[in-house]
Amino acid sequence: MTSPVGLHRVLAPRGVLPQAADRLDSRPEIGPDEVRVRVERLNLDAASFRQLATKHAGDGESVRAEVLAIIEARGKMHNPVTGSGGMLIGTVDEVGPESSLGLKPGDRVATLVSLTLTPLKITDGLRSWDGLSEQVPCDGHAILFGRSIAAVLPDDLPAELALAVFDVCGAPALTDRVVRRYGHPTVAVIGGAGKSGCLSLAAARRAGARTVGVVPTTAERDLLSKAGLANAVALADARDPVALSRAVTEALGGPADVTVVCVDVPGCEHGAILSTADGGTVIFFSMATSFPAAALGAEGLAADVTMLIGNGYAPGHADFALDLLRGVPAVRDLFAARLAAD
Template sequence: MAELSLHERVGAHRVVAPRGALPQVADILDATPERRSEGEMLIDVETLNVDSASFRQLAAAGDVAAQIRDIVARRGKLHNPVTGSGGMLLGRVQSTGCELGERFGVAPGDRVATLVSLTLTPLHLVAIESVRHDVHQVDVRGTAVLFPTGALARMPADIPERVALALFDVAGAAPQVARLARAGGAVCILGAGGKSGLLCGVAAREVVGPAGRVVGIEAIEAAADAARSVGAFDAVVVADASDPLATADAVATVGPAEFDLVVSCVNADGAEPAAILLARERGCVYFFSMATRFARAALGAEGLSRDVDLMIGNGYCTGHAEATLALYRRHSVLRAEIDRRYA
């Protein structure tokens, strides 16, 4: 077997336009399943898990199914042109490729979830079967291509598939928070009631311990109650994260509005200033949300004269899928809340 070229390994041979781009930033990919090369895995797709920011935008704009159908037909991938984000998918392996099957221990017929974004995954849709607005999942029939540099996870036997898919969608969040938090530290989670916010809150509590402080922020009382239910937060306040001063004032009612680590999981525009305002000098702000805008974060910190580390959420870190599943398994109250939404 000939060694794969760099172009084949990263999927550049699937790029239609512009020439020289990598798949994620490309405008158009060739998603033709019959064109599968030696290194590619072909997956029969069953469900698309659309990322929160993208689904929110699509739902506000109109018919979600029609828009997804149009985006995929034009671009050869689910890459929202407004939010720049995509999601991930659940399906069954049709062909493993020369490396991926062995690397991840999967074979044809296995059910898997991809751990790379739909913004770089060649996707061919045959039909859209249903749209589940409550969980941001779309049931489809089609095929997807995974490149040798991609990542995936076999669906666990002990967790309902739709729950596992939801967890895999944000698998990078909690492990990164576990790396960034410190014992005895103070952590604030914006968007604490969403699935990534819940996972980050529980992960933060494990690290900071009883001597530390974990505070959540949510826009509505129902979401705040959901965050409170997992038992990880010292307090959860209701505030609009797009209003930084009101948010800081709300947090100040439950303690110092200054944190070692601030995590933004807000799926709407405009939360960057509030996150930065809540970070202490030389603290860290971790932007996990796909609604984050680099210029607004960078210039906002500069304008506030805040010497803080700004980190963009990387959806991948070593062992992130299993770490997130393990977190879910360890905490019964977290498990109950996630199951209530997705099972």
């Protein structure tokens, strides 16, 4: 009997959900409510790819070998260091008669759930990937459960672009929700020139916020300033709490009502908290976030802030992100530039 949340695919340890499992069953045969997808591309999340690239000093062959080894050992792409994975695109092969996902064979789809809980089998050894970018061309199959989420790829966007947007579509949706609760707040987006960062900036401004995008390099500062997505652009290392807080305060005339963390490096929790006004909200969208560092840091700073962990899902999040991409040319330009650089 199959479980809509995939319990029947957990090999070890028994009794946990697929995301927490050490190994999943990635056999191609599907249950009555499952869907099998022929995989054509993975999108590794930024924190996971950065960790692997750093570990192997940018050696693409070594990165490729480790990603393949992780998938083969675990039956899914679940980085054991960062605890994160990414998502994928592919074509629906087979749909179980009891599936409620609304998919049919031949649909080109992007999964909107993490690779850390998606049974995955790679059959081509990742031979078409050089290990130097987050997007991984490949061949293989993946399994979606009864409660998985997937979106049919839009006809008007390149698949690689749509995949990059879907990978971070939870960030702008939650940013929009939080900003609208405040009315017209000030918002700081840490990592504002990145994928989730530029979408979050666009969402915040559309919702009526006054914004600052914080970036670590002059090149990203110039890029984000040219894009015009933020009211101000500040330069600071997010791992330096005092420097980050000073940059945000100077740009906004005080700490932010809402701070959105979209960077892919660890150690940014304290700076984000210090940059946020009492009664404000910090949204952590980075897989590099440490919950103990955030919780204990806020306690140690006597900071009266609400801290949210972006879970990557909100109703309508995929359509919301695509609407921003289509409606805000600067967002699409930043995505295109990042994809070209990769």
